[in-house]
Amino acid sequence: MNKNSTDKDTASENRGVSVGEVTNANVTNEQQPKFPKLFGLAMFIGPFVWLAPAGNVRNTLLPQYFSQIDPSGKVAAIAILASVTSIVAAVSNILFGALSDLTRSKFGKRKPWILFGTLIESGMICLVANLTNMLAIVICWGIVAAAENAVAAAMVAQEADRIAPKWRGTISTLYGLGYTAIQVVAMIAAGFLSNPKLGMYVMAGIGFGMGIIHVLLAKEPSNLDEPRDKFSWSTIWTHFSLPTSGSRDYWLAVLGKLAMVMGGTITNAYMLFVLTDYMKLSQGTTSKTLATFASIQLVLGLVFTAISGPIADKMGRLKLPVALSTAVLGIGQFFPFIAPHVWTLYAMTIMTAIANGVYNAVDGALNLAVLPNKETAGKDMGFINLANTLSQIAGTVVAGLIVTYLGGYRAIFPCAFAISLLGAILIMFIKKVR
Template identity: 30%
Template sequence: MTSTQQGSGFAPDPTIDLQGSPNLIGPKLPIPHLGIQPDAHKPWWYIAGVMLGQIGIFIALMGPATVSLQLKAGVLASTPAEQASITAIAVAPGAIAALIFNALGGRISDRTTGGLGRRRPWIIAGVVMMSLGLLIIAIAPSAVVMAIGWFLAQATANMAFASFTASLADQLPANQYGKVSGLVGIAQNLAVLGATWLATAFTANMLALFMVPAAIAIVLVTVYALMIPEPVLVKNKHPFNLVELVTTFWRNPIKFPDFGLAWGGRFMIILASYLFTTFRILYMENHLGLDTQSATLAVATGVTIYTATSMVASLVAGWVSDVLGRRKILVAVSILIFGIATYLLLHADTVSAFYMVEAVMGLAYGMYIAVDLALVLEVLPNREEAGKDLGVFNMANALPQSFAPALGGFLLANLGGGTDFTALLVTALIAAVIGAVLTMFIRGVK
């Protein structure tokens, strides 16, 4: 249904431009009607654009999150414990920025007026400003400056990501949720893989380490932004005031319990994941005894294995969830398997054993990411405010990213002396078990 067809079944809305803002790349697609779920399949080239956008954002963000920040911290530190502390100091403020600006960005994009549409301006501007934050990290002389750069990068990237995710709710019909969710999961893992190998290539060059992924992100994300047909608001029916600001960060879990339970499940698996990935280089150096160069190469190889198994799991799980119409059991089982695999890292005493655990983690996370987005899109409280609701949901990504470095840094530095990962990985297992249980209580989705 296009905005030019509002007379057929829709009351005319003077706040919506009847023409909209067409996509500038590819054959013209229908302009979605605000608040109404589309029913027409999106073509393959649009889905390819979705994957490009996901790869672009994540290749620039996940490189620092998984490897690059730890390598930069290693340049500034003199001991393993100091490296862990610097990593925690640098990462935690950025995750707080992600918490705030993902939700805020979604709400602002819901309310944005202008001829380019609601989502497109924020997608492009956000990724450009993210690159500036990464530049600050690359040249940072201290942990404090690193933290400032990561805060800016996370704030602006999450503005872009909130609009990107909301655009999927605007554009996709329900019967493409599972398949696209699976492909988005594959794109995310390809981005992590690419970022990790780029880190391996540029270990000794801090500027290239951060700015090469940033340049790739600007190109890919801009391409996606130009492929989406956008509704255009000519007037904002809901002025952005103090009440709007406060409610941006909240959706009542009592009134919308399924949304709240899905939020809790996402929080727990991200917490379990980041308790390990934030300190992955340290694990390789201090648990397996590798030097920095070997540790970086082993992590890159492990991520390659993780990505390969995750891609297979994403394709199969997304297809199965659409065919069977079942989401939550796949999500719950995948979270549980991921937690068990995290715990098994304690018993990985060789690089080969580490690779085996990475394969299991990849299968679990691939299954999870393929189905979780489809599940969330089905439990959105208000489709007209999809940006706000998905922003609130994505706080379940940002909060544990903020909490995990602080908690993990404490557990590792104080209970593990910088080298014993027992407390860290047992905590990750407990978080995953809780997430699996919460997901099974969702009622509105099979």
């Protein structure tokens, strides 16, 4: 980084910058005066490429397949599969993000990883559909998880490479809408419970087809003209280590995300038992209530995701909507602590659906704005994704400890409230972005 750039970063940190002034962008607002519609569409279908096929096979079709091939061992197999997936995701997000940063090819730096990752993910899902040995399935699924996260890491990093700051909120919104829209694929997967093997083929086909469409729409150009880093220990350290220099705001964003996701996970991890054991609802009422909650979350999530990104772009603010949505999430989570009445859960669901919609639309743009080094965007986004994964695991563990040792299901809600508010406070301490 040259001296002028360093001085600009220092001045920005002292006074705070808006989304339109983010200094780590490869593309300036002047260089991209019009919204990149095709790239926006490519990012909308992004979650259909990696998350929709692998997630629905992992969460819906594989458990059903396990129950068919080994009913007595299905519970242990699912637990082992979840552990392997989490470990592989933690490593591969950072590894493949860093490798894509270093890639130079006529196809660009991200496209090869998206294409090869999609091909391997789809192919391994088809292979898993033809295996009957639990150990072999778990091993092969580790490869699926690595490929899945290679695609995710490279895909998200494209925004840092190719999108001007003023459009990042809208692009983040479209990606967030894709996250919500993949519930359509979940419905498709549920239709194959009687034939999970065929369902896995269908999921693999969806992922592969969407992967091809994504790279065609994204149109990543050659990057052979980009400078190549010489192999050295310094290069390895830069591209594979934790960000340190100029990374204060980056780590505040990471910790804020960890707290936000962890708070949400704490309340969701035992929602079924909250309804039956804390709210004392019957099984039939519980089923209908969960379905209603899902509908509320889908509708409000789509609406608030759709409007929040463009509004953030227009206002030139990213930190404030992310912090406010995290705080609203926490406030909503406090309601069920008031009384064991189902209306408190409806209040929580409405508030958290709105909060998640705003958060999903803008958080991605905030993460891009605080990246400490645009040359290591893939690796640094990998650490952010790692925080997301670890917070879900930690949230589930913490929820279990709270229920067991700290007062039962009712104690979940004030703990989630406190953790979420901590996340909002951490985000508000970010200086470089308004």
